[in-house]
Amino acid sequence: MTIADIMRTAPVIPVIVVDELEQAEPLARALVAGGLSVLEVTLRTPVALEAIRAMSKVDGAIVGAGTVTNQQDLADAIDAGSKFIVSPGLTEPLGKAAVGERIPFLPGIANAGDIMRGLDLGLTHFKFFPAMAAGGLPALKALAAPFGQCRFCPTGGISISNASEWLAFDSVLCVGGSWVAPRGPVDEQKVVELAREAAALTG
């Protein structure tokens, strides 16, 4: 799968923070059951890598790592079986390493210079982060105009109430958000409902 394939799989990529390893599998099961099969597990907690391993065993789940900020994170994430890599930003060392690994890579961008650095590395698909704080949809529309070949996954401050507006913009293939995967004990029924509602979003 390319990063474009992954971004087109569902309208929303859940951004997941796993605090307790036992939450990983039921959370993944519920999200996939609700129609969200692409799962971004942030490397923000000590159990994140183990959570990626556990979630990868769930039928239909396409599990990747988020908050990958350097080459060590990248190596750890790949070792844990991540199918794709998301980063809040783009540095040259991380970008070169991810391209060298040939793993689908979605780095964060927030300005034209970031996008141009990505293009230099052969990348065209980016996370727009932090989407709302960086100016919201008007900012992305302005930023995307000179870069017609680029496609985006806005993330940061997106929820069920504003996701459709983002998805209606041609350059947006999907959005990312934590609202579909609340932290704490997993209420599977609730997560299935949140996922279903998100999976049905259109632009």
Ligand SMILES: O=C(O)C(=O)C[C@H](O)[C@H](O)COP(=O)(O)O
């Ligand atoms: O962890 C990372 O690597 C990030 O880049 C940040 C997350 O994508 C956002 O924090 C999600 O934003 P919310 O949906 O507003 O909670």
